[in-house]
Amino acid sequence: MWQPDGWDVRLRLGVLTPHGDVGPESELQAMAPEGVCVHATRVPFGAITTGGVMDPTIPLAPVQAFVEPPYIDEAVSLLAAAPLGAIGIGFTSSSYVLGPDGEQKVLDRLMQHSAGIPVIGTCASAVAGLRQLNVRRIALVDPPWFDAELDRLGAEYFTAQGLDVVAHGPCGLPSNQRSINPSELFAWIIKHTPDEADAVFIGGNGFRSVGIISALEQDLRRPVLTANSSLLWGLLQAAGSAATPSHYGEIFTPERV
Structure with a gap:
């Protein structure tokens, strides 16, 4: 009722x-x-x-x-x-x-x-989660509205926590929150994730990304965490x-x- x-x-x-x-x-x-x-x-x-x-x-x-x-x-x-x-x-x-x-x-x-x-x-939380997963090497994907300096600081953050950042950079998609398309982000990450990365971390809490986590993990065969x-x-x-x-x-x- x-x-x-x-x-x-x-x-x-x-x-x-x-x-x-x-x-x-x-x-x-x-x-x-x-x-x-x-x-x-x-x-x-x-x-x-x-x-x-x-x-x-x-x-x-x-x-x-x-x-x-x-x-x-x-x-x-x-x-x-x-x-x-x-x-x-x-x-x-x-x-x-x-x-x-x-x-x-x-x-x-x-x-x-x-x-x-x-x-x-x-x-x-991301660092604790990566440690829980026994990850040592990560690929860091940042939103397109993060400039090179902010992206560099992100890589330094994880390096300071004992992680090896094997790749990092703002993704090459339109720099507009509303323009982020899950299928385009998925394709970009698949193309730009190096083999030596144990996991992928997608930075930016305002970066539309959680919907592709499962699909990325299936294709990449490694953990994917977002902000x-x-x-x-x-x-x-x-x-x-x-x-x-x-x-x-x-x-x-x-x-x-």
């Missing part, structure tokens, strides 16, 4: 996302297992305007400003008032710019505003949940979690 009303949820997760970007929460909710709900709080991001429009390449200054006080600290406080199991930062770029140590300092600071709810970062699949895996781990998404990569297979 009664229809679903959204209240019958076992676990609620929070994500902090750039104010004009619908990508992180869309992909996280698409992957979320039954009974898991994603709630977003928006944080001002100076490189995005009304309607989610960004420049062809995003400058570094607003990327770093995204994780500086006071806005993101206030966003965590507001989000933490809800009954959440964990909170994630849905923004790869800031991790790249800050590096692993800087990212951890931000997470430690935000934990002071989270009422005890774990706060995790996208790239820190948002890594973040969801990290959120579920932090929340102590055994819930497992289907069809979104080896990282979520039962023997991996």
Whole structure:
């Protein structure tokens, strides 16, 4: 008799996302297992305007400003008032710019505003997931709106964590979130993934990519993680949940979690 009303949820997760970007929460909710709900709080991001429009390449200054006080600290406080199991930062770029140590300092600071709810970062989750998969060498694929400097910082982030980045670069697709076509991204990654890579990491939480994870893994015969699949895996781990998404990569297979 009664229809679903959204209240019958076992676990609620929070994500902090750039104010004009619908990508992180869309992909996280698409992957979320039954009974898991994603709630977003928006944080001002100076490189995005009304309607989610960004420049062809995003400058570094607003990327770093995204994780500086006071806005993101206030966003965590507001989000933490809800009954959440964990909170994630849905923004790869800031991790790249800050590096692993800087990212951890931000997470430690935000934990002071989270009422005890774990706060995790996208790239820190990606590194943990890659280690869980016993990966040593990765191919790093970044969005076309990441310039050469931001891409270089991304490679340095993973290198600093003991991973060998055997290939990296912004993918050669149109620099527009709405223009990203899964089939074109799939073809580009297949063509540009070197044989020596143990796994592929696709950076950018606003980069439409989770829908091709399973197909990529079938063709490449190696794990594929994206920013948002890594973040969801990290959120579920932090929340102590055994819930497992289907069809979104080896990282979520039962023997991996």
